[in-house]
Amino acid sequence: QVQLLESGGGSVQAGGSLRLSCAASGDTFSINAMNWYRQAPGKQREWVAIITSGGSTNYADSVKDRFTISRDNAKNTVFLQMNSLRPADTAVYYCNKNHPYWGWGQGTQVTVSS
Numbered sequence: 502q503v504q505l506l507e508s509g510g511g512s513v514q515a516g517g518s519l520r521l522s523c524a525a526s527g528d529t530f531s532i533n534a535m536n537w538y539r540q541a542p543g544k545q546r547e548w549v550a551i552i553t554s555g556g557s558t559n560y561a562d563s564v565k566d567r568f569t570i571s572r573d574n575a576k577n578t579v580f581l582q583m584n585s586l587r588p589a590d591t592a593v594y595y596c597n598k599n600h601p602y603w604g605w606g607q608g609t610q611v612t613v614s615s
Contacts, residue, residue, distance in 0.1 A: 503527040503603040505596055510609030513586055521581040521609055523596030531574040534599050537581045539592035540608075546595070550581065563589070586613045 509521040521537070534553045540546040550560045550570040558570050569582040579596055593608035 503529065505603060505606035507594060507596055507606050507609040510594060510611045512612040512614065515587055515613055515615050517586050517613070518582070518584045519586065519611060521583065521594055521611075523579045523581075523606070525577045525579075525596075525603075527577075530577040535570075535572060535579040535596060536599065537568075537570060537579070537594060537596050539590075539594045539611075541592040544592075549594070551599075552579065583611070586611075588613045588615045 504526045505523055507521060507523045509519060511519060513519060532554050534551055536551045537549040538546050539549050548561060549564055550558065550568055552558050552570045552572050560568060567583065567585045570579065572579045583590065591611060591613050593610050595605055595608045597603055597605060
């Protein structure tokens with residue numbers, strides 16, 4: 502059973518930056534596309550970004566040109582560099598592969614103040 506551990510969240514002012522990390526246990530990380538998702542209070546979880554096993558990326562329109570997803574297969578880790586943060590980016594951020602999902606981690610809280 503793969504376990505996911507997200508970290509790197511925090512509280513920042515609008516315009517600031519954070520770098521999130523997600524470490525995965527197990528030996529199937531490198532063959533899977535990995536995603537970042539987020540869930541704001543009172544809202545459904547939404548997709549943020551994807552990186553394929555080959556390194557291709559795609560982003561939700563709301564974060565395009567501000568967020569960058571990357572991965573280190575040797576460390577079973579996926580990253581999300583978040584720049585020019587906005588209050589609307591406030592959410593708990595999770596990583597996971599495409600459906601069928603692994604078990605969800607605890608997520609990491611990102612709070613952006615205006």
